[in-house]
Amino acid sequence: MIIHSIKLRFLYLTTALVLFFSVNSAIGQYNALHIPDTLSGTTFNLNMKDSFVQFRTGNQTITAGINGAFWGPTLIMQKGDSVHMNVHNFLNDTTTLHWHGMHLPAVMDGGPHQTIPPGTIWQPYWKVTNNATTFWYHPHLHMKTEEQLIDGLGGFIIIRDAAEAALALPRTYGVDDIPLALTSRSFNASNAFTATSAYGDYEMVNGTLNPEVTLPKQYVRLRILNVEMERGYNLGFSDNRSFYVIGNDGGLLNAPVSVTRVKLMVGERVEILVDLGPDAVGSTVDLMAYNAGFPLGFPGGEPNTTGPFGSLLNNINFKVLHINVGAATAGAITTAPTSLVTNTYWTAADATVTRTLNVTDGTPGTPFYFDHANFNLATINQNVKLNNVEKWTVVNNNIFGHSFHIHDVQFKIISRSSGPVSSYESGWKDTYYLQIGETVSFVAKFDDYADATHPFMYHCHMAPHEDGGLMGQFVVTDAAGVAATEKANTDFTIFPNPANTKIYVTFADPLAQAYYIRITNALGRTMYMLPRPQLAGGIDVSNFARGTYYMQVTDEQTKQTTTKQFVKM
Ligand code: C2O
Ligand code: CU
Numbered sequence: 001m002i003i004h005s006i007k008l009r010f011l012y013l014t015t016a017l018v019l020f021f022s023v024n025s026a027i028g029q030y031n032a033l034h035i036p037d038t039l040s041g042t043t044f045n046l047n048m049k050d051s052f053v054q055f056r057t058g059n060q061t062i063t064a065g066i067n068g069a070f071w072g073p074t075l076i077m078q079k080g081d082s083v084h085m086n087v088h089n090f091l092n093d094t095t096t097l098h099w100h101g102m103h104l105p106a107v108m109d110g111g112p113h114q115t116i117p118p119g120t121i122w123q124p125y126w127k128v129t130n131n132a133t134t135f136w137y138h139p140h141l142h143m144k145t146e147e148q149l150i151d152g153l154g155g156f157i158i159i160r161d162a163a164e165a166a167l168a169l170p171r172t173y174g175v176d177d178i179p180l181a182l183t184s185r186s187f188n189a190s191n192a193f194t195a196t197s198a199y200g201d202y203e204m205v206n207g208t209l210n211p212e213v214t215l216p217k218q219y220v221r222l223r224i225l226n227v228e229m230e231r232g233y234n235l236g237f238s239d240n241r242s243f244y245v246i247g248n249d250g251g252l253l254n255a256p257v258s259v260t261r262v263k264l265m266v267g268e269r270v271e272i273l274v275d276l277g278p279d280a281v282g283s284t285v286d287l288m289a290y291n292a293g294f295p296l297g298f299p300g301g302e303p304n305t306t307g308p309f310g311s312l313l314n315n316i317n318f319k320v321l322h323i324n325v326g327a328a329t330a331g332a333i334t335t336a337p338t339s340l341v342t343n344t345y346w347t348a349a350d351a352t353v354t355r356t357l358n359v360t361d362g363t364p365g366t367p368f369y370f371d372h373a374n375f376n377l378a379t380i381n382q383n384v385k386l387n388n389v390e391k392w393t394v395v396n397n398n399i400f401g402h403s404f405h406i407h408d409v410q411f412k413i414i415s416r417s418s419g420p421v422s423s424y425e426s427g428w429k430d431t432y433y434l435q436i437g438e439t440v441s442f443v444a445k446f447d448d449y450a451d452a453t454h455p456f457m458y459h460c461h462m463a464p465h466e467d468g469g470l471m472g473q474f475v476v477t478d479a480a481g482v483a484a485t486e487k488a489n490t491d492f493t494i495f496p497n498p499a500n501t502k503i504y505v506t507f508a509d510p511l512a513q514a515y516y517i518r519i520t521n522a523l524g525r526t527m528y529m530l531p532r533p534q535l536a537g538g539i540d541v542s543n544f545a546r547g548t549y550y551m552q553v554t555d556e557q558t559k560q561t562t563t564k565q566f567v568k569m
Helices: 002-028 145-151 463-468
Strands: 038-040 043-053 061-066 074-078 082-089 098-100 125-127 133-138 155-160 177-187 202-205 211-216 219-226 233-237 243-248 251-259 262-264 269-275 284-290 317-326 353-361 368-370 382-385 388-395 402-406 412-416 431-434 439-446 451-460 471-477 492-495 502-507 514-521 526-531 547-555 561-568
Touching: 061 145, 133 145, 133 219, 133 269, 145 463, 155 177, 155 219, 177 317, 202 317, 262 269, 353 382, 382 388, 431 439, 451 463, 492 561, 502 547
Parallel strands: 038 074, 043 082, 074 155, 177 219, 211 317, 353 388, 382 471
Antiparallel strands: 043 061, 082 125, 098 133, 133 155, 177 202, 219 269, 233 262, 233 284, 243 251, 243 269, 284 317, 353 368, 388 439, 402 431, 402 451, 412 439, 451 471, 492 502, 514 526, 514 547, 547 561
């Protein structure tokens, strides 16, 4: 008996020690920063699936990832290329995939209207016309965005172009050009992610808790994305060194801007250059969030560590990334350019239309809205004429800060009621910090893509706020989109039928075009979602099981749908 209890006690003791060490290691020991794999070229295969990750001692955490267990590959695109996406939803839930920052047709945008049912392939494509910059992609299913982001769905997009390539900037991915997706998570006792607070307790970069990275002793470029649910970051380095901001959401600035701190809200990106040249090999410096001392209204400035807005990281300065300085690489960048690219920005004088949005409601415990209207998928809130240059003003006479984002365009911030627009956010933007009590105006041109049917979104990028209804939508229309056309339903034939490998579609009216094609099986399960399909090459059905299928074609002009049957042999 005595022996038994001693054994038992020893067991307790070792268990306690193991627990102690694992907790300790979570605080003191770094993990190597994950650098997402890259995909490049013009065809991108993205598989969204549920998965799990061993983040900490004990149970694995249920996650979701794209081509992996958490987060997704970095897509490298060249300006001018036409890119084709094969998005395969292997999740157990409907989702969407939005190309944040990208200028493209609304039907390819991946907003809340372009749903991808489980098991379906969605194939948007577009020509990349944006300048070299850092974008990202993420799910955008209304009221599920927070849940799917927390699971880990998302990834970086890097656009390259000739103007950027001509500059002496670091651009060796994963060596001196590093993507950093900043977020945080909380875990319950069985290590599942929790969403009881808008803020996580543990900082996570590219899906790595407590990360460290070795960077070469030279100029290093960091592409930083805030992919939190709500928290803002006031970024700087632990020795207060200055660094250069070289790019905003939509591209490079005219010239590097020297700073010691940069605020970065949810959805925003910033590209910075930091000089590790003077640092000794073997020395360290930390990228920090200097989030202590902010008043209420700064997201993450709340004083509480628990509760719906509580976090162990609230209102403190905390480490984001531990950097070890390593040897310089061959061909190191050792000087920062004095100028970058020549941007011609819109000014208030260019705008012919003015719109004003007010952030309203949001009394504690209730959602925020624009102008007292909950987001409604069936309501178009704004009609924009193709090629308009417009000034939008967002007024936040309210109780909290927000992160305002608009699809389709890159804009120029022209005024902030809180003071001058910082030079570090003087470039092309698609997302910005709307402080408590602040009014911010920007100017944008809505060109190239008119579509009276599919809207683009504008919203607060804080996922709980956008899911809660702080979102609106606009259509861009040209004259043709307004004129109602009397037209008979689209008639088309599918051949061969029965089919073996590919099916081809011909329209009775040779001028007819498909706006959308959806193929479902006999049970009604969607197989393909094909926005404006390019039909000349046929549609591959070789993976389909034998049986009957239905093709629903939405006509480009009338938006009427016609359904026909075909058989897979
Ligand atoms: Cu980053 Cu409406 O999206
Ligand atoms: Cu908000």
